[in-house]
Amino acid sequence: MIELYHVGKVYPGADRPALDDVNLSIGKSEFIILAGASGAGKSTLLRLLFCAEQASSGQVILQGKNLARLSRHEMAKARRSIGVVFQDFKLLPALSVLDNIALALEVQGLSRDDVVRRCLKVLNEVGLSHKTHQPIAALSGGEQQRVAIARALVVEPAVLLCDEPTGNLDAERAREVMELLITAHVRGTTVVVATHDPALLSGGRRRVVALDQGRIAHDAPAAAARRSDQRFDAA
Amino acid sequence: MIGALSASVVKHGWRSVRSGGLPFFFAVLMTALGMFSLTAFGTVLWNFRALARAVGESVAAVAFLKVDDAAAAEETRARIQLTPGVESATLMTPEEALQRARRGLSGSAALQASAGLTMPWVVEVVPRFSLEDGESARLELVQRIGALDGVDEVLHPGGELKRIDALLRLLHGAGLFLAVLIVLVVVVVVSNAVRLTVLVRKDEIAIQKLVGASDAFVALPLLLSGVVQGTLGAVIALVTSGIAHASLARVVRVALSGALGTFTLDPLPWWILACVIVGGALLGAVGALLSVARFLRTSS
Numbered sequence: 001m002i003e004l005y006h007v008g009k010v011y012p013g014a015d016r017p018a019l020d021d022v023n024l025s026i027g028k029s030e031f032i033i034l035a036g037a038s039g040a041g042k043s044t045l046l047r048l049l050f051c052a053e054q055a056s057s058g059q060v061i062l063q064g065k066n067l068a069r070l071s072r073h074e075m076a077k078a079r080r081s082i083g084v085v086f087q088d089f090k091l092l093p094a095l096s097v098l099d100n101i102a103l104a105l106e107v108q109g110l111s112r113d114d115v116v117r118r119c120l121k122v123l124n125e126v127g128l129s130h131k132t133h134q135p136i137a138a139l140s141g142g143e144q145q146r147v148a149i150a151r152a153l154v155v156e157p158a159v160l161l162c163d164e165p166t167g168n169l170d171a172e173r174a175r176e177v178m179e180l181l182i183t184a185h186v187r188g189t190t191v192v193v194a195t196h197d198p199a200l201l202s203g204g205r206r207r208v209v210a211l212d213q214g215r216i217a218h219d220a221p222a223a224a225a226r227r228s229d230q231r232f233d234a235a
Numbered sequence: 236m237i238g239a240l241s242a243s244v245v246k247h248g249w250r251s252v253r254s255g256g257l258p259f260f261f262a263v264l265m266t267a268l269g270m271f272s273l274t275a276f277g278t279v280l281w282n283f284r285a286l287a288r289a290v291g292e293s294v295a296a297v298a299f300l301k302v303d304d305a306a307a308a309e310e311t312r313a314r315i316q317l318t319p320g321v322e323s324a325t326l327m328t329p330e331e332a333l334q335r336a337r338r339g340l341s342g343s344a345a346l347q348a349s350a351g352l353t354m355p356w357v358v359e360v361v362p363r364f365s366l367e368d369g370e371s372a373r374l375e376l377v378q379r380i381g382a383l384d385g386v387d388e389v390l391h392p393g394g395e396l397k398r399i400d401a402l403l404r405l406l407h408g409a410g411l412f413l414a415v416l417i418v419l420v421v422v423v424v425v426s427n428a429v430r431l432t433v434l435v436r437k438d439e440i441a442i443q444k445l446v447g448a449s450d451a452f453v454a455l456p457l458l459l460s461g462v463v464q465g466t467l468g469a470v471i472a473l474v475t476s477g478i479a480h481a482s483l484a485r486v487v488r489v490a491l492s493g494a495l496g497t498f499t500l501d502p503l504p505w506w507i508l509a510c511v512i513v514g515g516a517l518l519g520a521v522g523a524l525l526s527v528a529r530f531l532r533t534s535s
């Protein structure tokens with residue numbers, strides 16, 4: 001599903017690489033926790049995966065396609081199969097919850113009816129049905145976080161990338177968010193979560209990849225839990 | 236799929252229009268102003284051409300023949316009639332020609348002097364008139380008739396034609412200059428308005444791209460807002476010039492009629508008006524395209 005071969009990333013003007021010779025293979029339907037201290041390169045790695053940045057060296061392969069070789073059109077198409085939850089949400093504060101989520105479907109050319117139907121369904125799943133027509137600006141941080149997740153999930157992505165999805169939430173809200181991600185994972189989505197929240201590292205069938213100064217410091221395969229044994233307790 | 240896409244293009248285009256703010260209205264206003272001056276100038280030119288055609292067709296050349304009898308005169312007339320560029324050729328006997336000449340002379344002294352005057356057979360030639368051919372074509376025709384057998388000399392009052400010709404040329408030149416100027420102004424103003432719209436919607440567009448919007452999905456609403464600006468400007472221009480025409484036409488008719496017969500200020504034909512609207516839309520699209528293309532080049 002996702003392959004990285006000797007991937008390096010040096011930002012222009014930076015004195016050390018943000019990523020340095022990263023080799024990583026992520027299979028279909030894996031649940032990956034990308035751990036590491038601040039500045040370790042977690043966000044950079046995610047940005048490479050949804051084509052917001054180009055690798056300086058090495059190759060990034062997503063669903064069999066070398067991302068460096070995509071045309072603008074193919075890149076846009078690739079992004080439609082990836083759901084991203086950004087560290088800063090990237091929601092439009094003036095638009096309603098519905099319009100924000102609808103955007104992800106509109107770019108795919110779905111009819112208005114389909115768009116609304118799927119948006120309402122996903123809003124129900126994240127527990128925000130009562131906020132459908134509220135502007136984003138009127139929502140709490142935790143609610144905005146869930147809208148961001150809803151927008152990522154509404155496209156039923158093959159890959160879900162989350163950058164600090166529990167960053168500014170209390171333990172209870174963080175657990176709710178993790179449950180949403182786990183639900184998506186159970187449905188077959190490959191999930192990659194970047195976090196420095198140690199509480200997320202334990203439990204469940206999740207593989208922890210730790211970055212340190214742009215290098216993979218340690219890669220622990222998912223606990224050998226059987227598939228039927230779905231103990232996805234977050235904390 | 237296409238239907239749904241165009242629905243979102245319209246929806247996001249409307250958002251672009253709404254977020255256009257003051258620059259949007261400024262662009263519409265400038266487009267309207269430019270298009271108004273163009274239609275006003277066009278109306279003047281259009282009517283002047285009609286006037287020039289009327290004058291041009293009324294100016295005849297006179298061919299003096301060197302023939303002795305009516306049969307030879309008629310034969311020469313027929314040959315003149317067949318010359319390309321001749322609308323009509325009318326034969327006058329020497330007597331008729333003399334009467335015509337006398338009528339043209341005023342004052343008894345001149346009349347007395349013409350007592351011993353004799354006239355040859357004369358053919359009055361009305362050239363086929365075309366504004367585009369103008370002065371030089373007319374001179375060529377005169378020379379061609381002069382070279383025919385049986386024709387002695389051709390008199391042609393070219394003065395007025397020359398003046399009309401020069402004036403038309405001047406008006407056409409000025410019109411072209413005005414048109415180029417207005418095209419540039421409209422394109423620049425719309426392009427700036429769209430660029431500001433892009434700035435206002437920067438975050439939204441960035442997010443659209445992150446969730447996989449194609450270039451077309453980003454560009455089309457912006458193009459649409461440019462087209463709306465251009466079209467709106469053109470429509471406003473046409474409505475205003477319609478009102479201006481209605482209130483000015485009578486004044487002009489009263490002021491100019493008499494000297495030149497009845498003169499009416501005709502409105503432009505519908506197809507030119509249609510061209511103004513299409514032109515406004517096109518200019519808006521071009522202006523928007525300039526900004527959007529630059530924006531897409533610099534964004535990933």
Ligand SMILES: Nc1ncnc2c1ncn2[C@@H]1O[C@H](COP(=O)(O)OP(=O)(O)OP(=O)(O)O)[C@@H](O)[C@H]1O
Nearest residue numbers: 011014018036037038039040041042043044045196
């Ligand atoms: N746009 C950029 N330009 C220059 N340097 C950058 C840029 N983005 C990140 N970096 C640098 O690259 C390194 C890795 O940054 P990155 O954002 O990937 O870290 P992170 O692991 O996500 O950190 P955090 O947990 O704080 O979000 C850091 O040293 C950072 O300063």
Ligand SMILES: [Mg+2]
Nearest residue numbers: 042043087163
């Ligand atoms: Mg980060």
